[in-house]
Amino acid sequence: MLPRLCLLIALVTTCRLCLDGAVKWAITSGGEAALGAKVEIANLDTALLRGELTIRDFAAANPSAPMRNLIAASEANLMIDVGELCRGRLLVTGGAVRGIEFDGQRTESGALPATDDSPDAPGPSVFDPLVAAAEEKGAAWLDDVTGRLETDLESQLQTPRVAQELQDRWPQEYDAMRAAIDDIQTRGKQIETEFKEAKKNPLRNAAKFQTLAGDVTTLEQRVQALQARLAALPQQADADRQAIDAARKHDQEFVRQTLQFKDLDGDQLSRYLLGEETYGYVSTTLAWVQRARELVPSKKPHAKPPKGRGVEVKFVDTPRPTVLVKRMELFGNARLRGQPLELAGLLTDAASQPQFHSEPMRLELAGAGALACTLQVTCDRRTDEATDTLQFDCPELPLRGRTLGKAEKLAVTVAPGAASLTAHLQLVGDEIVGTIEYAQPSTQLTASAAAVRDARLTDALNKSLASLQRVQATVAVTGNVQRPDVKLTSNLGPDLAAGFNQAFRAYLTEKTDRLVAKAQAKVDEQVARLDAKRQAAQQELLGKLGEHQQLLAQLGSLTGGQLPAGVQLPGGVVLPANVAESAAGVQNKAAAAAAAKLGELQGKFKR
């Protein structure tokens, strides 16, 4: 009897000593298989008779960041139903996990030894193309505006060029007329001299008189030509004026077209400013959701090959999960920016085969202290399609100051402040639908447009932002959870775009007016200078014509009464009855016509 009793005692002692290690091994190996990272337990005590399991210093490493813990807890007390344990089920009826810490630092890597089926390095996010497109569109708009602003418009205006051409052409015109008048004068003096010589012996120089008469006729023709030329000047001036008007109209249209820009689209600007940040949050959230879904047992258990001999027949009316955590209180402490953050929560109905349990798994977490927030997660596997919901509310989320957009292009700096964040996501199968709402009711925005190197424009932008003190954004997520469609709407983009458009438009209008006025002033100056030159030339031409008139008068006086009237010169040329009178008449006629035309021309230029 005694050996048998000893054997029994030894057996019980062995079981008792090995039980803790076996349970510890089961938890860590199962956890590592499910998580893909190290799961460590410093100490584990079991009290089967009382149905208690105590775990101390539990840590599960983050598979994505091996030097950080996904979750750690200082102590977990679990109340186990021993009766159900004898029936092959682990039923945790109650308990508490204390000292929960998320994302804590590890002293050694939590990565498991590399295996062939280790996950590949994460590829690019599905939101990368959206972020790139938003940034590209926003940057393209700004580049377009910048390019238009930095174009050397002044050098491309036509009005100054036309005015310059006139300024260059008119002096040539006057020089040509002046040269013609000088030539007439020179020729008149020659005729005078020759006439004086011929007058000494009229009879012998009859032929000379005939030649001189021809020269006078030629001179008269040249005077007439000059007269015609002077007569054409008003028409030329009129054409030049029309050319200046056409150039001015062209310049106005050119400047208007060049500085015209398409209004910035508000939604596009929202995506440009908030896209990277928002898509990053959504991508991270979805990655966590997917990760959590992988940890939650799927509805269809993996078909295990039968072990051993025979078939195990289960005599149960309704299948029940092998492991069920009925109720578990969660407590944790953390520090957020130096402030204590207390976490308290409740986990209910977490089952290893959730499809066999009548209630969905629920997790409720509430934060107090540095961050007041609530998180409610429901995982329902009772139906054919897995249904998960996530509700997160944080009315006062403290935010640091941050810069939205690209600092080297167009950026908006948001001052530090508190924001409310609400997220509601529902996943049915692989389809996701939900909204994430963000609102920062009171803040200060500062714009910087580094690409536009004009302080006045930046000032105008900031003036337009002065009235914008609220930032609100809503992200609607729909579609497949692997490649969801994300629609971002925010007041920031439209309000900012309206301010930007107004500021840019005012700035460009002012710049256009300034440019056109500058060109007009330059043209006016050139026209005035041209007018002054024309007046000087007119006086000069009139003076020379007056000298010429005197010359022809002298020529007339020299020839007056000394040439036989109506004499027939050799060659059939008949001298006019009174050469002097004829010459004076021609001269007077030419001078009067020239003065009239020049006066008309002056009047047109003045107009």
Place this chain on the structure above:
Amino acid sequence: MLDFLLRPLRLMAQSLIGDDSPRRVAWGFALGMLAGMLPKGNLLAVVLGMLLFGLQVNKSAGLLAAGLFSLLAPLWDGLAHTLGSAMLASPTLQPWFATLYQAPLGRFVGLTNTVVLGQAAIGLYCLYPAYLAAWWAAATIRPRIAKWLLGYRVIRWLKGAEIGAQLGLQS
């Protein structure tokens, strides 16, 4: 160490030349046969093993039978599976099996496994014939074999070692 190495031989020699009664040898053999036929890893096999070691039966014969039938039993697993399936599918027995399965430790007994139940049924069916056969062998054949074996020095030495071991002496 030597005792550990010689123990199987001693057990075999003891089962043949021991002084146990034929009844103990027969019960040992029958229990060993039953335990050997069952697949291991269930409470039924454990209980049978404990009975084998706890009852005053010839353990040598029991262990010999258990080892022998552990090797032979898989040969008729198909028959055991068919028989077990039929019993588990019986409407008359199903409430009893359901009660057993849902009772504490019930699912660990192993009687809801087709092969365990079939082998247990076959083993129980063969238990009394095996007992009779073992009793007859122990009563009739064993004295002759013992006399013949004791003619060998090594067997005598093994028997002496067994006596020494029973007296607390190490070889």
